[in-house]
Amino acid sequence: LPLDAKMWLPLVRGKMDIVIDGICQDGYSSPHAALNYRGHLVVIGMNLIMNGAERGYCGTPMDAMIQSFKAGYLLSRTTRYDVYESSKLRPAEWKHDIEYLMELLARRKINPVVEKRVTLDAVPFTQQQLEAGEIEGLVVCKPWK
Secondary structure (H helix, E strand, C coil): CCCCHHHHHHHHCCCEEEEEECCCCCCCHHHHHHEEEEEEEEECCCHHHHHHCCCCCCCCCHHHHHHHHHHHHHCCCEEECCHHHHHHHCHHHHHHHHHHHHHHHHCCCCCCCEEEEEEHHHHHHHHHHHHCCCCCCEEEEECCC
C-alpha cells in the first residue's frame, strides 16, 4: 500500500479482518480504521517513528514509547508482536509458526511480493530507500555474498 493513508483507507475502511503495521505512520489510526468490527491490528514495529525521531532521555524516542503504550494498552483489538522476543520467550511456538508459514509459502497459499534481494553490505542504502518510500515490496537480506 502507498504510505499515504488517504490513497488506500477509503477503499478498505471497516473491511479488513487483520492489519499488520510495521511503520506506525499515524499512531496506528489508519490501520485501526481499516478493521472490520471483529478485525485485529498486529503491531510489529514503528520504523517511521524510530528512524525519524530524535533520541529521548532513555534512548528511545518519546513518541515511540507513547505509541507502544497506546498499542499495548489503549487500542482495542490490537496486539504488539516482536519476532525476536517471541523466538526467545516461546521458542516452540515460534518454531511452529515459522514452519507453518514456510508450508503455506511452499504450497503457494501466500505469495509475498519480493521487490529485491540484497547482501548485508547493501542494507544501509536499502533501508534509506524503504524509509523514503521508494520500495513497494519486501526486501530479503541474503546473509552472505
